[in-house]
Amino acid sequence: MTRKFFFFSEMGYNAYPDDILERYGFTALLLPNSLFDREKASQLWRMFLREHEYASEMGFDGSVCNEHHNNILSMQESVNISAAVVSQHVKGTIALIGNPLPIHDNPVRVAEEIAMLDLISGGRIISGFVRGTGIEQLSTNANPAYNRERFEEAFALIKKTWTQPGPFRWEGKHYHLRVVNPWQLPLQKPHPPIWAAGILSPETIRWAAKERITYLVLGSALDATAQCREIYHEVARQDGWMPASEHLGYLIHTCVLDTDEEAFEMGRHHYGGASVIGRSGGVAASALTAGTGSAGVTGGPHPEWMAPPGYMSKQAKTGAMARERRASEGSYEEAVRAGLIVTGSPKTIIQKFKHIIDRTDPGYLTFWAREGKKPHQATMRGIELLGKEVIPALREHQSALVTGKEVTPWPQ
Amino acid sequence: MNDVTPQLIEAAGITVELRRAGQGAPLLVIHGEFGVPGWLEAFARLAEHHDVIVPSLPGYGQSTRPDWIMSVHDLAAWVTWFARDLDLQRPVNVIGSSLGGWVAAEIATVAPQFFNKLVLVGAMGLKPEKGEIFDYFLDSGLAGLRRAFHRPDQSAAFMRYWGRKWAPELADVVEQHREMTCRIAWKPYMHSLTLRHLLPGVRTPTLVVWGGNDAITPLNSGEIYARAIPGASLATIADCGHMPEMEKPTDFVERVRDFLQA
Numbered sequence A: 001m002t003r004k005f006f007f008f009s010e011m012g013y014n015a016y017p018d019d020i021l022e023r024y025g026f027t028a029l030l031l032p033n034s035l036f037d038r039e040k041a042s043q044l045w046r047m048f049l050r051e052h053e054y055a056s057e058m059g060f061d062g063s064v065c066n067e068h069h070n071n072i073l074s075m076q077e078s079v080n081i082s083a084a085v086v087s088q089h090v091k092g093t094i095a096l097i098g099n100p101l102p103i104h105d106n107p108v109r110v111a112e113e114i115a116m117l118d119l120i121s122g123g124r125i126i127s128g129f130v131r132g133t134g135i136e137q138l139s140t141n142a143n144p145a146y147n148r149e150r151f152e153e154a155f156a157l158i159k160k161t162w163t164q165p166g167p168f169r170w171e172g173k174h175y176h177l178r179v180v181n182p183w184q185l186p187l188q189k190p191h192p193p194i195w196a197a198g199i200l201s202p203e204t205i206r207w208a209a210k211e212r213i214t215y216l217v218l219g220s221a222l223d224a225t226a227q228c229r230e231i232y233h234e235v236a237r238q239d240g241w242m243p244a245s246e247h248l249g250y251l252i253h254t255c256v257l258d259t260d261e262e263a264f265e266m267g268r269h270h271y272g273g274a275s276v277i278g279r280s281g282g283v284a285a286s287a288l289t290a291g292t293g294s295a296g297v298t299g300g301p302h303p304e305w306m307a308p309p310g311y312m313s314k315q316a317k318t319g320a321m322a323r324e325r326r327a328s329e330g331s332y333e334e335a336v337r338a339g340l341i342v343t344g345s346p347k348t349i350i351q352k353f354k355h356i357i358d359r360t361d362p363g364y365l366t367f368w369a370r371e372g373k374k375p376h377q378a379t380m381r382g383i384e385l386l387g388k389e390v391i392p393a394l395r396e397h398q399s400a401l402v403t404g405k406e407v408t409p410w411p412q
Numbered sequence B: 001m002n003d004v005t006p007q008l009i010e011a012a013g014i015t016v017e018l019r020r021a022g023q024g025a026p027l028l029v030i031h032g033e034f035g036v037p038g039w040l041e042a043f044a045r046l047a048e049h050h051d052v053i054v055p056s057l058p059g060y061g062q063s064t065r066p067d068w069i070m071s072v073h074d075l076a077a078w079v080t081w082f083a084r085d086l087d088l089q090r091p092v093n094v095i096g097s098s099l100g101g102w103v104a105a106e107i108a109t110v111a112p113q114f115f116n117k118l119v120l121v122g123a124m125g126l127k128p129e130k131g132e133i134f135d136y137f138l139d140s141g142l143a144g145l146r147r148a149f150h151r152p153d154q155s156a157a158f159m160r161y162w163g164r165k166w167a168p169e170l171a172d173v174v175e176q177h178r179e180m181t182c183r184i185a186w187k188p189y190m191h192s193l194t195l196r197h198l199l200p201g202v203r204t205p206t207l208v209v210w211g212g213n214d215a216i217t218p219l220n221s222g223e224i225y226a227r228a229i230p231g232a233s234l235a236t237i238a239d240c241g242h243m244p245e246m247e248k249p250t251d252f253v254e255r256v257r258d259f260l261q262a
Helices: A020-024 A038-057 A079-086 A107-120 A134-140 A144-163 A202-211 A222-239 A260-266 A268-272 A274-280 A282-291 A314-318 A320-328 A332-337 A346-360 A376-395 B041-046 B072-085 B099-110 B141-147 B156-162 B168-185 B195-201 B219-228 B249-261
Strands: A004-009 A062-065 A093-100 A125-130 A168-171 A176-180 A194-198 A214-218 A248-256 A341-344 A364-370 B007-011 B014-021 B025-030 B050-055 B092-097 B115-121 B206-211 B233-237
Touching: A004 A038, A004 A093, A004 A376, A038 A062, A038 A079, A038 A364, A038 A376, A062 A079, A079 A093, A079 A107, A093 A107, A093 A194, A107 A125, A107 A144, A125 A144, A134 A144, A144 A168, A144 A176, A144 A202, A144 B168, A194 A202, A194 A248, A202 A214, A202 A222, A202 A314, A214 A222, A214 A364, A222 A248, A222 A346, A248 A260, A248 A268, A248 A346, A248 A376, A260 A268, A260 A341, A260 A346, A268 A332, A332 A341, A341 A346, A346 A364, A346 A376, A364 A376, B014 B041, B025 B099, B041 B050, B041 B249, B072 B099, B072 B168, B092 B099, B099 B115, B099 B168, B099 B195, B115 B249, B141 B156, B141 B168, B195 B219, B206 B219, B206 B249, B219 B233, B233 B249
Parallel strands: A004 A062, A004 A364, A062 A093, A093 A125, A125 A194, A194 A214, A214 A248, A248 A341, A248 A364, B025 B050, B025 B092, B092 B115, B115 B206, B206 B233
Antiparallel strands: A168 A176, B007 B014, B014 B050
């Protein structure tokens, strides 16, 4: 498969006050929605859609949508609605990072909506499934202790819905349906490609490898992502098959501008932005620390929300990949050094991404190229440079994992 | 205070961690959401006149966790099985604390022959008319524990079991208990929609004990229990949080003894 290059934006609400963290201590779940400015949000939607459209015009192979709840990180409370709208603004693939399956009481509804999306978009959908963050379990009242069981059962049910003729009955542990027989089925046969996405949860990586579906690494540092690939390949080896590039996706914070200096400075939005303080950075890091249980766990911005009881295994909280992740999140400079955020001029960033491709060979490379309060103009320039210069240069590049050649060095 | 070493026994389909000591009629203790941190002072005092039996419920302490236990109702049924396997002389006196109080109340509604006398302590299980049950799952294990005591730093039990810097093993146990509680009491959170309607049918003499400063389960829940169960009385203990058996063991044991001897 030829490597695909996608554009991603959480489409997060960014009209929050700059001192939001100092004032409230957190940016999700209990953050009062009286802070929400409806007019501003409506404008943001138009801006976000224009950015997707522009990425498509500049030559990206597709756009990626996502879902979060009760969180300024993302204004996409329904990934299926986002995807439906974005599909009318871009020409290529529409990949859904994920429908958070455990929060749904009727997974067949998800299967129906994805079928609709695939039919409406002319078969351009990649259907990702996720467990949802800890916050989503709390905000939708989905029992975190059964999160993984529900995820796996819902997945099995959806897959059966797409691969076996209805009607059939489903009497499982968490889902019970008298009649499964949705009228609409996806255009792609038997179903759209499936992703499972995660933030370095070893169980999910192993599960994805067992299911032989793509594992999408969400915004994680390079070393940890290379380890994900190792785990996936190890499981596949044991099962007697060889994964291809398309079995790994990599979503990575990217800030490209005309010069290295400009890009580095602008890249701070990817660190201080909503995603870091609201989800993937500060809070998660504290949650992981809390998991080890020192008596001082109540410090920090409500770490429990990211890891409610039973949601995360001890291994996922304290394992080697989690430790690496924490280490890489200490400061913006650390995050850049670890490859959690990739910045640079086109020339620099091309070399960085060649290095990344050499070490991980992702079939889907998704640039997380809009974040937080990064200005629209800078985002558009970044999209332009990615589309016109970076992606064309990377299309030709074969991974050293495939060619056996030397790994492209990281630029100094 | 002498500690009582827990034994692991096979009962009611699982391996059960059991602490048991004392002489006299059996007194079964059904613990709350924090599990059994050790042989409490209250247990030791009660053991002077009773055979005090304190199992760790499935999924708590070293008791194994069967996947089929997904509700407090399941747990209540399990407790009755456990008592049969232990050959307890029935009817038995029972203390149920917090989550364990809810378990005990469920049993009382369906198996009145099981209990002689029932003590409910800061019991979960009912939706209060005033206030809300504190949501442990929106905060850390330590925050919940501290809130369960009126003055944690002045409580010998709190300081003994949770007051020092936590070793990883202790943090794991706290998290294990939170997870098990989550499995059975997530939604509706810590209460049943049917229990209240069944309480008027209870025929077991019942004492409801509540900490006057309970910041976990509103005192109003205790009032509802006392009102709904025929003949029940409510005793509040001053300067005390959610767990009188730990924070005010002397007052607590006095109330319980008086009630059981009456």
